Amino acid sequence: MIHVEEFRQAAEEIGRWGRTLILTHDRPDGDALGACIAMKRSIESAGRKATILLAETCPVRYTFLAEQTPLYVWPSDRPTSILEGFDGILVLDTCSLSQLAPFRPLLTGCPLPRVVLDHHATRDDLSDGGAPVTYLIDSSAASACSLVYRWCQAAGWPIDTAIAEALFVGLVTDTGWYRFSNTDAETFQIAGHLVEQGARPDIVYGRLYEMWPTARLRIKALALSTIELHADARLALMHLDPAMFAQAGATPKDTEELVNEPMAAGSVMVSILFVQEEDGRLRASFRSKSPQVCGIDIDIAALASQFGGGGHRRAAGARLEGEWGALRDRIIAAACQAIKESC
Numbered sequence: 001m002i003h004v005e006e007f008r009q010a011a012e013e014i015g016r017w018g019r020t021l022i023l024t025h026d027r028p029d030g031d032a033l034g035a036c037i038a039m040k041r042s043i044e045s046a047g048r049k050a051t052i053l054l055a056e057t058c059p060v061r062y063t064f065l066a067e068q069t070p071l072y073v074w075p076s077d078r079p080t081s082i083l084e085g086f087d088g089i090l091v092l093d094t095c096s097l098s099q100l101a102p103f104r105p106l107l108t109g110c111p112l113p114r115v116v117l118d119h120h121a122t123r124d125d126l127s128d129g130g131a132p133v134t135y136l137i138d139s140s141a142a143s144a145c146s147l148v149y150r151w152c153q154a155a156g157w158p159i160d161t162a163i164a165e166a167l168f169v170g171l172v173t174d175t176g177w178y179r180f181s182n183t184d185a186e187t188f189q190i191a192g193h194l195v196e197q198g199a200r201p202d203i204v205y206g207r208l209y210e211m212w213p214t215a216r217l218r219i220k221a222l223a224l225s226t227i228e229l230h231a232d233a234r235l236a237l238m239h240l241d242p243a244m245f246a247q248a249g250a251t252p253k254d255t256e257e258l259v260n261e262p263m264a265a266g267s268v269m270v271s272i273l274f275v276q277e278e279d280g281r282l283r284a285s286f287r288s289k290s291p292q293v294c295g296i297d298i299d300i301a302a303l304a305s306q307f308g309g310g311g312h313r314r315a316a317g318a319r320l321e322g323e324w325g326a327l328r329d330r331i332i333a334a335a336c337q338a339i340k341e342s343c
């Protein structure tokens with residue numbers, strides 16, 4: 001738990017910076033972007049400057065958050081001399097060197113003080129050998145946006161409608177709309193306050209989940225048409241190949257979260273999605289249901305690790321080399337075995 005006084009001191013430190021550089025992890029998600037945008041607005045409403053620098057272009061589905069907030073991309077938008085104008089660096093939603101790797105040329109040897117606000121377990125040394133760092137880390141927090149909210153409350157920074165909306169996006173995306181196990185009472189307390197401040201759950205939902213490219217709908221239809229069930233319909237399997245992507249006009253990026261679809265069926269306890277890429281390589285995503293829901297506990301990371309992959313107990317992935325038919329048969333056999341052993 002981060003003490004109120006720690007938030008106040010960090011807010012005072014940033015208050016002394018005329019210009020703050022805001023960084024977050026590579027492949028920024030809703031929580032990372034929500035936290036960056038909320039912090040930038042908060043800092044600027046107090047009359048100081050803040051610049052958000054991302055490691056890649058903002059994913060299209062989150063651009064609605066940034067309608068009034070420029071997001072710069074490193075290194076294409078900024079030369080190294082960018083650092084000359086800043087007084088300090090605020091790092092949000094990560095404390096991991098590997099997730100900040102794209103910014104290495106910028107951070108290495110940079111003496112600027114840093115403040116890190118994060119909710120992950122990985123805690124690397126972000127001092128780059130000498131820069132002073134203040135770490136505000138609480139791995140029990142549901143989202144980085146929950147921590148930004150606590151910071152604003154502790155420091156007395158006001159939360160306007162745009163900040164409330166940005167924080168709400170982080171809260172709901174990192175908790176899967178309050179359905180992941182990190183969802184706690186605080187999440188609902190914060191959500192309640194953000195809605196009071198003007199965040200609109202219906203509109204945020206629509207912008208996040210009702211604005212996908214049509215190709216995503218087509219590839220989903222094709223994936224669902226390939227569903228096969230094994231082990232008394234406890235195992236669901238789908239596959240996509242390059243011809244299907246061409247037919248749908250989609251890319252493998254459009255398959256995000258598709259593996260969860262078969263979980264809607266009560267019988268299904270394990271779901272696997274195979275994606276064959278252009279170069280012939282095969283990617284497999286694995287999911288298993290919570291034992292509180294389906295009655296058996298299948299460690300899906302252990303299954304993925306049999307094929308060189310890994311991940312979490314309920315969600316894992318693997319990159320596979322080899323012939324598709326043979327790999328598919330081996331994975332089905334291993335998954336059926338894991339289900340049998342857990343029953």
Ligand SMILES: [Mn+2]
Nearest residue numbers: 031093144174
């Ligand atoms: Mn996060």
